[in-house]
Amino acid sequence: MNFSDLDLHPSIQAGIDELKFVECTPIQESSIPHILEGHDVAGLAQTGTGKTAAFLLPLMDRLLRSRDAANVSTADVVEAPVKEGPPTKEETSRPIFKNWRKSNFILVLVPTRELAEQVCENAKLFGTRAGLRASAIYGGTGYDAQKAALKSAVEFIVATPGRLIDLYKEHLVDLSQVRAIVFDEADRMFDMGFKDDMKYILRRIPKERQFLVFSATLNFDVLNTAYEFGANPVEVNVSRDQAKAENVDDAIFHIGQNEKPQFLLSLIQKYQPKQVIVFSNFKHNIDRVTKFLTANGVPALGISSLISQAQRTRIMGMFKDVGNDRNVLVATDLAARGLDIRGVDMIINFELPDDAENYVHRIGRTGRAGANGRAFSLVSDRDVEALQRIESYLGHKVTIAWLEDSDIVKEYKPFISETTHQRSSWQPVRDQRPNGISRGRRPADFLNRKSQDRNGQDRNYQDRNYQDRSRRTQKGGAQQGGPKAVQNAGHRSRPKSNFQKTGYTHRPHSKAQVRPESAANQHRTSFAARTAPMTAAVESNAHPDGMVAKVKGFFRRIFK
Numbered sequence: 001m002n003f004s005d006l007d008l009h010p011s012i013q014a015g016i017d018e019l020k021f022v023e024c025t026p027i028q029e030s031s032i033p034h035i036l037e038g039h040d041v042a043g044l045a046q047t048g049t050g051k052t053a054a055f056l057l058p059l060m061d062r063l064l065r066s067r068d069a070a071n072v073s074t075a076d077v078v079e080a081p082v083k084e085g086p087p088t089k090e091e092t093s094r095p096i097f098k099n100w101r102k103s104n105f106i107l108v109l110v111p112t113r114e115l116a117e118q119v120c121e122n123a124k125l126f127g128t129r130a131g132l133r134a135s136a137i138y139g140g141t142g143y144d145a146q147k148a149a150l151k152s153a154v155e156f157i158v159a160t161p162g163r164l165i166d167l168y169k170e171h172l173v174d175l176s177q178v179r180a181i182v183f184d185e186a187d188r189m190f191d192m193g194f195k196d197d198m199k200y201i202l203r204r205i206p207k208e209r210q211f212l213v214f215s216a217t218l219n220f221d222v223l224n225t226a227y228e229f230g231a232n233p234v235e236v237n238v239s240r241d242q243a244k245a246e247n248v249d250d251a252i253f254h255i256g257q258n259e260k261p262q263f264l265l266s267l268i269q270k271y272q273p274k275q276v277i278v279f280s281n282f283k284h285n286i287d288r289v290t291k292f293l294t295a296n297g298v299p300a301l302g303i304s305s306l307i308s309q310a311q312r313t314r315i316m317g318m319f320k321d322v323g324n325d326r327n328v329l330v331a332t333d334l335a336a337r338g339l340d341i342r343g344v345d346m347i348i349n350f351e352l353p354d355d356a357e358n359y360v361h362r363i364g365r366t367g368r369a370g371a372n373g374r375a376f377s378l379v380s381d382r383d384v385e386a387l388q389r390i391e392s393y394l395g396h397k398v399t400i401a402w403l404e405d406s407d408i409v410k411e412y413k414p415f416i417s418e419t420t421h422q423r424s425s426w427q428p429v430r431d432q433r434p435n436g437i438s439r440g441r442r443p444a445d446f447l448n449r450k451s452q453d454r455n456g457q458d459r460n461y462q463d464r465n466y467q468d469r470s471r472r473t474q475k476g477g478a479q480q481g482g483p484k485a486v487q488n489a490g491h492r493s494r495p496k497s498n499f500q501k502t503g504y505t506h507r508p509h510s511k512a513q514v515r516p517e518s519a520a521n522q523h524r525t526s527f528a529a530r531t532a533p534m535t536a537a538v539e540s541n542a543h544p545d546g547m548v549a550k551v552k553g554f555f556r557r558i559f560k
Contacts, residue, residue: 001029003057006036009064011130012057019125025050026238032058034234038095040211042226042233044218047364049238051214052122055182059106059210060127062180063155066100097179106180107205108158109198111188112334113138113309114316119184120158132156137173139163140309147172161189161197168204175201180210186222187215187357195225202229216364217357248367250375251401252387257380260350261292261415266408267376268298268328273346275319278330279362281351288416289330289350295413300328303335333358341365349377352386356393376401 001024003016024032027045034041035058045051097104108123110116116136123134135149137159146163150172157164157173167173181202183189189198202225211231213222226233255263268276278293280286283304290302303315319329320341329335333353344366353359359377366373377398379387391397 006032008057009061009130011064012060012126015126015129016057018129021053025054027051027236028054028057030236030238031055034236035059035210035212036061036094038062038210040226040231040233041213042218042223042235043212043214044235044237045214045216046238047216047361048368051216052119052184053126055108055184055212055214056119056123056126059180059182059212060130060132062094062096063100063106063132064130065094066097069096070100100179101177102153103174103177104179105154105177106156106182107164107175107178107201108156108182108184109161109164109186109189109201110158110184111160111192111194113140113160114312114335115185116158116160117313120156123156123158127155134158137163137167138309139166140312143167161194161201165197165200168201175204176206178205178209180212181205182212182214183222185215186213187217187219188361190219190221191355195221199225199229216361247371248363248373248375249399250363250377251399252377252379253401253403254379257382260378260380261289262409262412263378263403264289264348264350265293265296265298265412266403267346267348268293269409270403270407271346271374273327273374275327275341275344276329276346276348277335277341277344277365278328278348278350279335279353280330280332281353283332285350286330286332292413292415293328293330296409298328300330302330304332305334333362335365342368344368345371345373347373347375349375352377352379352383352390354386354389356386356389359390359393 002022003024004013006024008016025045027043027049031041031043031054035055041055043051043054045054108119110119116138120134120136123132126132127134133152133154134156135146135154135158137146137150137157139160139162146167150157150167164173168175183198186198189195207230211226211229211233213226213233215222223233223235253263264278278289278300280289283306286302286304286306290300293300301315301319303312307315315329319327347363347366349359349362353362363373363375366375377383387398
């Protein structure tokens with residue numbers, strides 16, 4: 001089927017002709033008629049088959065016809081060639097958005113910032129001649145530009161769930177004005193933890209709206225959420241028999257973990273791809289792989305969640321530029337969903353993804369729009385379980401490939417291992433303090449003292465900031481010029497413990513015995529005074545049993 005057979009709005013058809021799009025892809029041919037009829041749709045198709053145009057073009061057609069029917073001013077619309085002849089039966093019978101207003105808009109939710117920018121660019125591209133405006137809303141950037149775009153009453157808002165909810169809570173987005181909502185890569189949003197956010201948004205948009213879901217992989221949880229909120233989507237599945245794209249040749253290399261850098265460099269130098277994306281499971285591994293390739297004469301760019309949004313946008317712009325000198329992009333799975341980069345003819349998985357569906361999305365970055373592509377995966381003993389899940393999902397074994405000994409690079413600068421990279425990039429911070437005291441440790445003389453009494457109470461130091469308290473004591477004594485200044489000269493004073501403040505010379509057995517010295521207690525004699533006669537008798541060996549002599553003899557025999 002050709003686009004001209006769909007009888008789209010003249011402004012939309014003019015934009016399609018300018019882009020030289022003639023024939024519809026299978027997902028477009030199957031889903032666009034249902035969307036034009038106002039039905040909810042759940043579209044499942046392979047990567048690179050034009051799913052974005054499959055929902056943008058029919059929604060634009062419905063919007064323009066609704067706006068024309070509501071007599072909304074179109075003074076800013078660029079004049080398009082008017083189709084001659086009476087309207088066709090399809091044009092007159094198609095349902096429209098009833099009572100379309102300037103404040104109404106169509107909401108597209110996406111999982112990543114890069115995908116939001118790409119869908120927004122496609123919306124602007126298709127809607128230029130029709131005067132349709134689109135705005136991308138996502139986190140990691142300032143609010144000012146996005147707030148200004150929202151105030152201009154755009155027709156399409158492409159957003160990530162988190163930033164959209166932030167703007168909604170600030171009363172900058174009115175979700176009650178949504179007339180159609182699209183979940184692009186919905187299963188990925190669920191995997192990233194956006195399920196609750198998506199339900200939060202669905203509860204606040206009108207029930208009379210069109211609901212569309214598109215992805216290369218859909219799970220039951222996504223469809224269950226659609227049914228939960230009153231949607232009844234028509235399921236359009238054009239990839240039921242084959243999960244991955246037909247024009248992508250994928251293969252694996254069984255190698256050791258330490259051989260992966262060598263094989264990565266060898267594959268790039270053997271095939272000399274125009275553009276290649278290297279996927280890694282770990283964001284901390286991106287920088288090491290990038291530096292390894294660059295050091296060995298293969299300029300590379302790295303993108304992950306560790307860098308700012310401005311840097312990510314700049315790197316993606318450099319990689320998409322046809323005349324760039326860096327044709328290798330090292331990325332995590334944030335670049336595995338929805339990104340349409342023309343010219344990528346090779347994908348290399350440095351590690352196999354844990355999720356089998358991500359494998360399909362990764363290799364789907366090549367072989368787009370009917371072109372051929374290659375996808376290689378470096379498999380070590382750490383990737384065996386992931387390989388089993390992938391082959392079970394695909395329904396067949398992945399082809400095993402190998403490199404001739406002459407194709408393997410022998411001389412190259414070594415790959416920075418994880419341990420070496422951590423040691424070079426991170427060093428423990430040592431806290432230099434006076435008197436040899438380090439962070440979290442007490443002075444040595446403090447550790448030598450017994451710090452608790454029999455009841456477990458802190459006996460020596462009631463204040464943890466021992467040094468500061470000592471300095472205050474020394475300073476106060478020196479200013480007064482009393483005997484404390486002489487006593488504290490050259491050493492720190494020790495705060496009195498609880499039992500020392502009471503005046504007792506013996507250590508109390510309980511807090512109840514600790515009483516201040518008073519006239520009522522003057523008649524009490526000390527423990528030493530009451531036991532003095534017995535002590536004198538024992539020491540003079542006057543005791544009838546000769547206890548001291550026996551004890552001394554006992555210890556002499558033991559320690560002899």
